[in-house]
Amino acid sequence: MKHSLWFLLAGLYISGCSDNGGKPVEQKNIARVDSMSAIPQPLNIIDYEQLALQFDSTVYDFNAQGEFWPLVWIDSSRKNFAQDVVGLYTAMGDARQGRNNNKGMFHEALATMGGVLGGTLVGINKANQDNLDYVGMLRNYFNRETGWNIMMNNTCPEVAMLGGGYGRDWWYDVYPNVLFYAINEKYPHAPGFDTLARSIADKFYQADSVLNGNYNYSFFDYAKLKPVTSHICPQPDAAAGHAYVLYAAWKKFGDEKYLKAAKSALKALQSQPANPTYEVLMPFGAYMAARMNAEMGEQFDLEKMIRWSFDGTPKCREGWGILVGTWNGMDISGIMGSTVDHGGYGFLMNTYDAAWPLVPMVRYDQSRANAIGKWMLHAANAAKLFYPDHMPAEHQTLYNRREITKGVIGYEGIVQRSTFDQYASIKAPVAQGDGPNWVPGKNPDVSQFSVYGSAHVGIFGSIIRKTDVDGILQLNLLATDFYRADAYPSYLYYNPYGESKTVTIPLEKGKSFDLYNTVTASFIKRNVSGSASIKIPATQSAVIICVPSGRKQTVDGNKLSIDGIVVDYHYQR
Known part of the structure; x- marks a missing residue:
């Protein structure tokens, strides 16, 4: 037994580091996040993965019934490439779009690419869905007929x-x-x-x-x-x-x-x-x-x-950044948009898309773990308010038309004071769109429901999971970390409470893991399987890397690797 223990310890030191670990990483603040409440109220995180799956199955239905449905159509104009393309509405009922308007050619890559990426991120094969290749269709946005030879938001300048x-x-x-x-x-x-x-x-x-x-x-x-x-x-x-x-x-x-x-x-x-x-x-x-x-x-x-x-300090796009505030008892902190327009105007697509780069950023610099964890808690809590089913009726411009969204299409924005006179009496926060009157006839305002923004829900859906502690999220650091090197499963957990909390981490079945926390620069659990409980101090975070047990550790400069795969880019003894 003594000899076995000696060899185990020697092996740890020889491989480059010991179980004593390295130096904990000092957390750096983001002033805008510091000004957010400790825990957003009322606190209610919805299931964004399920919402993303429902969006895909509902919106990509060519036989969908109902006013302003279906939201997809076939564009046979064959711009740039000799193939048909599926168009997706930018907004509900948008008069510029559809099979019978503008030759069916007007659709935006922001919507169609967002839908393809979002669906893919939650596990849908968009290259072969109901015998359609939605991925391959994106070629038509490559504007070779104009000589630009890049992807653009439309298939042609017309x-x-x-x-x-x-x-x-x-x-x-x-x-x-x-x-x-x-x-x-x-x-x-x-x-x-x-x-x-x-x-x-x-x-x-x-x-x-x-x-x-x-x-x-x-x-x-x-x-x-x-x-x-x-x-x-x-x-x-x-x-x-x-x-x-x-x-x-x-x-x-x-x-x-x-x-x-x-x-x-x-x-x-x-x-x-x-x-x-x-x-x-x-x-x-x-x-x-x-x-x-x-x-x-x-x-x-x-x-x-x-x-x-x-x-929120740019001069050109005045005030553009992350909103902070509680409006009439509802915390809207974390959404992205203008911090000054009509008292603050956040947008659904921008909020979803900000998470794409900022969450995996923590893999490469864990000193921002607390700040990004807190921001994402607020963003996840506030983003649901864009959807009619989750915003109180008295704070919506079109609550009486919510049924046309089928529960998967949100408003384009949330604003403190409506930008339109007809909604001036609605108290903040106001869920509205940025383009009323795109729809002729008796329902000119339904275009406030944003199909293109809602299409990006798969970004949140791939990143966010709830844990067994309400208010502590599991954020997947690999979901949107594209073109990365090999990596072990990596998650950010942030504890917003004033006391320590214990969270259960589910692990892949049939395997055992060593859990490394890049914030503390140490292994906090060894040889665990099924699930593991970790304790997170008050208002602190843990960045957990799930490493297969018993692998070789090496240190090269500030990089700690396990079997040649980097688990910590800022390791210091």
């Missing part, structure tokens, strides 16, 4: 000016490529996708070379390789989208020029003298800063990019 930007609003041109790269990672063998992904990367590489560190433009003409200034203020946070796509391209293709351009784009973003946040891209800059710092030893200013993502 209908783009009806809404959804075509060389008009830079984020609309960049974000479909971010979405596409994520989808491509989940479907690596989709026919022709590698060719499209390579073209996108080449265009972004060329654009970064032309921009040469200056992204202060309204948009970029990817056909002429020329930056453009228009009536829309500059959007230098497009550099965050460029960095994300180019880094993913480097991971996918291994071409060093893409890595060089990714770093160049992120440096251009970092060099901004003031907050350049415009719409959805800045959190991807924070994620890329944390990831490049961790994986490659870079020194990007993560603090600045996180602050820009949250604090």
Whole structure:
């Protein structure tokens, strides 16, 4: 027995670290999150995974019955590629859309790509669903007929000016490529996708070379390789989208020029003298800063990019960031949008999509675990309020029309004071849309129900799980960490309470695990199976890596690895 114990301890030290662990990681705050209540009230986290599954089965039903249904149709215009495309409404009843309007051509990648990605993230094979390949159909957003040769929000310029930007609003041109790269990672063998992904990367590489560190433009003409200034203020946070796509391209293709351009784009973003946040891209800059710092030893200013993502200080898109507040007893903290427009105006899609980069960021910098855990608790609690079934009737503009949503379509936004005179009497928070009157006739306001925003619910659905302690969530750090290296199951738990709490962690059946906490830099459980209980101190977090038991540990610089797989990028003895 003595000899066995000696060999076990010796083996631990020889492999690079001991069970005594390393130094706990000091937590860094996010001021905007600090100003949120300790626990959002009233507290009620819905099942976003189930909502995402219901959205998919309900919305992708060509035979759906009811006013304004179905929400999908076949576009046979065959723009860019000789194939039909499934269109998805942007908003309920949108008069610009459908099979019989604008030749059936007007649909947005933000909606269709969001639906494909969201469904995929909760386990649906969107490449073969009811004999339709929704993944392959996305090729038509690749605008080769115009020479742009990137994914765009529309399949052609003929209908783009009806809404959804075509060389008009830079984020609309960049974000479909971010979405596409994520989808491509989940479907690596989709026919022709590698060719499209390579073209996108080449265009972004060329654009970064032309921009040469200056992204202060309204948009970029990817056909002429020329930056453009228009009536829309500059959007230098497009550099965050460029960095994300180019880094993913480097991971996918291994071409060093893409890595060089990714770093160049992120440096251009970092060099901004003031907050350049415009719409959805800045959190991807924070994620890329944390990831490049961790994986490659870079020194990007993560603090600045996180602050820009949250604090609502940009001058161009005034007040854009994360909302904080309790309006008439309802905590709306955590949603993303304008912190100043009509007292605060948060949007459903932006809230879902902010979680995509910010949650996996904790894998690469666990010093933000407390802040991101607390923010996600608030965001998960508040996001349900976009849906008619979860917002009190007196706080909705269209409560009497809620049945047309079939429980899966939410309002586009939540605002403190309605932006429309006809709803001025509704007390905050007000669930409404951003585009009434898109629908002619007697029901002009139903377009306030946002199909495109609701399509992104799978992001929350893949990340968030409730635990056996109300108010403590399990956040999956791998769900949206695309193009990553091999990793063991990794989860963030945040305890918002003023006393320690014990949480049960379910484990994969038939296997035993050692549980490593990157926050404390130590193994907190050894050789556990079935489930394990962990104790989380008051208002603290745990980032738990579920490592198969008995594997070899090594330390290389600040990276702690188990069997060659990094479990801690900031390990210090």
